[in-house]
Amino acid sequence: MINLYALTHAQLRDLLLELGEKPFRVRQIWSWMYGRRVEDFAAMRNLPSATRAKIMEVAKLGELTVAAQQVSRDGTVKRVYRLRDGQFIESVLMPYADGRMTACLSSQAGCAMGCVFCATGQMGFSRNLTPTEIFEQAMLFARELAARGERLSNVVFMGMGEPFHNYEASLAAVRMLMRRLGIGARHITISTVGLAPQIRRFADEGLQVKLAVSLHKSDDAERSQLLPVNRRWDIEALLDACRYYGARTNRRISFEWAAIAGENDTVDEARRLGRLLQGMNCHINIIPLNPTGGYTGIPADSRHIEAFQAILRSFGLASTVRLRRGIDIAAGCGQLKTALLLPEARAGSTIPAMPKEARPQP
Ligand code: SAH
Ligand code: SF4
Numbered sequence: 001m002i003n004l005y006a007l008t009h010a011q012l013r014d015l016l017l018e019l020g021e022k023p024f025r026v027r028q029i030w031s032w033m034y035g036r037r038v039e040d041f042a043a044m045r046n047l048p049s050a051t052r053a054k055i056m057e058v059a060k061l062g063e064l065t066v067a068a069q070q071v072s073r074d075g076t077v078k079r080v081y082r083l084r085d086g087q088f089i090e091s092v093l094m095p096y097a098d099g100r101m102t103a104c105l106s107s108q109a110g111c112a113m114g115c116v117f118c119a120t121g122q123m124g125f126s127r128n129l130t131p132t133e134i135f136e137q138a139m140l141f142a143r144e145l146a147a148r149g150e151r152l153s154n155v156v157f158m159g160m161g162e163p164f165h166n167y168e169a170s171l172a173a174v175r176m177l178m179r180r181l182g183i184g185a186r187h188i189t190i191s192t193v194g195l196a197p198q199i200r201r202f203a204d205e206g207l208q209v210k211l212a213v214s215l216h217k218s219d220d221a222e223r224s225q226l227l228p229v230n231r232r233w234d235i236e237a238l239l240d241a242c243r244y245y246g247a248r249t250n251r252r253i254s255f256e257w258a259a260i261a262g263e264n265d266t267v268d269e270a271r272r273l274g275r276l277l278q279g280m281n282c283h284i285n286i287i288p289l290n291p292t293g294g295y296t297g298i299p300a301d302s303r304h305i306e307a308f309q310a311i312l313r314s315f316g317l318a319s320t321v322r323l324r325r326g327i328d329i330a331a332g333c334g335q336l337k338t339a340l341l342l343p344e345a346r347a348g349s350t351i352p353a354m355p356k357e358a359r360p361q362p
Contacts, residue, residue: 074326075094088109089106096359102153103137103156104155104156106137106161107173108161108165114229117260120161154183154189157170158212190212211254214255216257217264259288260298260299261289261298278316
């Protein structure tokens with residue numbers, strides 16, 4: 001079976017011509033798939049039933065299957081997908097009170113970067129995802145939302161995997177999100193652990209896509225303990241690449257800071273970080289550590305975080321604390337891990353309806 005989501009417009013045309021269909025059907029089917037976002041061929045009402053039958057014999061709409069799903073009290077949906085070869089990946093959908101709907105996508109099955117506090121890092125690397133496998137995670141959310149009159153508005157590459165370790169596929173998926181789902185570049189964020197050469201390459205793409213960089217530590221020896229990738233590209237190499245990105249794109253970088261009690265939430269750390277980033281066009285996104293099985297650290301408390309932010313402010317650096325989403329279902333940053341599929345997670349695969357007022361504020 002051919003996955004139609006994997007085809008370009010030209011490839012879809014070739015397929016339809018092969019099936020003896022008229023060229024104008026391409027436009028019709030394309031618009032059912034990506035404009036109306038229907039879930040099956042039966043919904044493509046302006047196609048003759050013979051045409052539909054012919055297509056259904058050789059093609060399908062999507063090939064990710066929902067292996068498990070859990071819904072958090074805050075409306076966050078965590079979904080485990082089974083890939084064609086039996087690998088599992090996870091995607092998260094986060095509704096917000098202002099109507100925003102953000103999908104968090106995986107770019108790899110597992111991750112090779114080995115960050116010690118991250119559940120994905122703890123499980124190791126299986127393989128890269130294809131552009132279609134990345135895109136389809138968003139596509140499936142988008143079409144379920146469309147069925148009830150809602151729109152997928154934002155995408156973040158913050159699920160399993162390091163998007164810049166699968167650079168081409170991640171960028172190809174970004175372009176599919178933009179062209180097919182009409183998600184503006186400014187509503188897409190790629191988060192990287194700090195692969196300096198790819199940050200430079202990304203700067204040269206001429207895209208308006210946002211960049212987030214996982215910093216977490218301001219001292220090389222300590223950062224290498226938490227993020228082994230730092231041994232390859234240290235803080236200076238990383239920030240050089242970030243400055244290049246800033247100069248090249250004029251865009252603000254966001255630095256992620258997983259705040260760990262006693263580890264990177266101290267006054268000294270804040271001052272060192274302040275000196276490091278002073279004058280840069282950036283923003284610091286503080287994420288209180290989410291617990292994972294393989295790491296004993298605990299989240300920084302709000303008192304320490306506030307003091308930390310005050311010091312950053314004195315260096316002219318703006319920061320925010322990221323809302324923790326889906327913690328009760330282990331869908332928070334760095335918690336995605338497929339080893340455990342709780343029994344209650346196997347129920348239904350649809351996105352539950354939740355009134356906008358009940359959703360968290362952005
Ligand atoms: N590989 C990319 C993107 C996926 S991780 C990256 O590392 O940037 C998305 C974010 O979650 C990163 O900033 C990552 O450092 C952070 N993260 C990982 N584990 C975490 C944890 N246990 N608690 C809080 N944030 C975590
Ligand atoms: Fe990979 Fe990002 Fe997790 Fe590090 S934090 S192991 S780079 S997914």
